[in-house]
Amino acid sequence: IHRGLTHPKHVYNYTVYNVYKAWVGVLRCYMHCLICFLFIDQNTAQPNISLIPGYIAQLGSKVTIQCSAQGQSKRFYLHKAEDKRNLQIAVTNEDRKNFSINKMNWEHGGSFYCSYTEPSQFFTSSEASDRVELFVLDPKLSKPNITLAHTQWVVRGGNATINCQSQLWAAKFLFEKTGKQMPLQVIEINGTMGTFFMKDANLEDGGNYSCRYSAKEKPFIISEPSDLVTIKITGMRTNFAHILPSPMPSISFHPSPMPQLGENITIQCSVNNSYKAWYLYKDDGKKELQSVEASSSDAVFLIKNVSEADGGSYYCNYRPQSGFHHVVLMVISLLWALFLWTDPNLYIPTISMSPSNLVAFGEQVTIRCETGKEAMMFYLHKDGDPSLNWTMETELYHGTLSIHNVSWDNKGSYSCSYVAEKRPKALSLQSDPTELLISGKVSDLAI
Secondary structure, X not given: OOOOEEOOOOOEEOOOOOOOHHHOOOOOOOOOOOOOOXXXXXXXXXXXXXXXXXXXXXXXXXXXXXXXXXXXXXXXXXXXXXXXXXXXXXXXXXXXXXXXXXXXXXXXXXXXXXXXXXOOEEEEXXXXXXXXXXXXXOOOOOXXXXXXXXXXXXXXXXXXXXXXXXXXXXXXXXXXXXXXXXXXXXOEEXXXXXXXXXXXXXXXXOEEEEEEEXXXXXXXXXOOOOOOEXXXXXXXXXXXXXXXXXXXXXXXXXXOOOOEOOOOEEEEEEEEEEEEEEEEEEOOOOOEEEEEEEEEEEEEEEEOOOOHHHOEEEEXXXXXXXXXXXXXXXXXXXXXXXXXXXXXXXXXXXXXXXXXXXXXXXXXXXXXXXXXXXXXXXXXXXXXXXXXXXXXXXXXXXXXXXXXXXXXXXXXXEEEEEEEOOEEEEEOOOOOOEEEEEEEEHHHHOO
């Protein structure tokens, strides 16, 4: 290393004496400080960091760690929390920089974050980005077991607990929801048990969950996922004071819980008795939408010219003839508690059947709905039966539903639709229909 003499205008002069052959070639200079202090400017925008293709990588695969920030011409620093000496620096004229791991090995897992400096402020650094954790998949680790502490049915606004059990003493547990890019936060770890607490559940919390773990001695080497458990969100939890043991009413939407924008829809509440007054509520139940003095066993509420704002979760209660205000907790299926408006601009899904559309009586058929967009939920519809709207097993871009032991009642025309991931109250148009045909009893075919 040859140190130069400092020039007043920040130009550094180097003099080489007694030149010989070893000096032939390309000469470079760079700034080096034995001890560098970077001052953090809290007014500088915090950078973003992401992992491509994701936070779990297989051995030998390529992973890109991308740092980005507003503006151009930056010097990005990539830090690894477990190894302070592992610092990568890159200068770019763009608003982002990719740091690549071309071939993953066991040592590449870890917790990463990035920062940056502006060219004109070499010793002033941004705040560090949030941290992302990169894990290396080890198929040899035993799969964990996942269980729900209570039932899979969770009242909207209620709580749920998911437990993950490993055979080895675990350093980390990751809970994953199908269709989500990043793992969920683990609240509590106790040796071989990890617990995830879901509080104040909403409609978006419904879905399929799995978990993974990493062993204590190798915290960034991760297991395969567990089997799936399903959480289904129902109705509403209320905070009214008086809960009396009266019959629970039913609620339904007509002509369908999935109207198009601009249509009219009626909501009918019914119970096997006569009551003086009915009340309709939406979502958090803090505001009464409509009331009807019916003095009968049912009430009909009309919503005209449906708009986006009308989508949501509805429930009703009633006041008995005695004058006491009776509040009913609606523990009903997600589909009938929620009505969605149809958006014709959403991508129309496609539907298919496996192994084919022709199925022998008593056999199994799987119906698959696919879309090119991220979906939060898929629904299956049967032509001629507006009340049949099955929730499908939902992945990111497709949903599936299997009919076991097919019977004559399953014969018919099916279509599907989906709710967009980023627009949870917008429903797509239904796919083109496909016909399910039943060929005859299995015993008859074997003759």
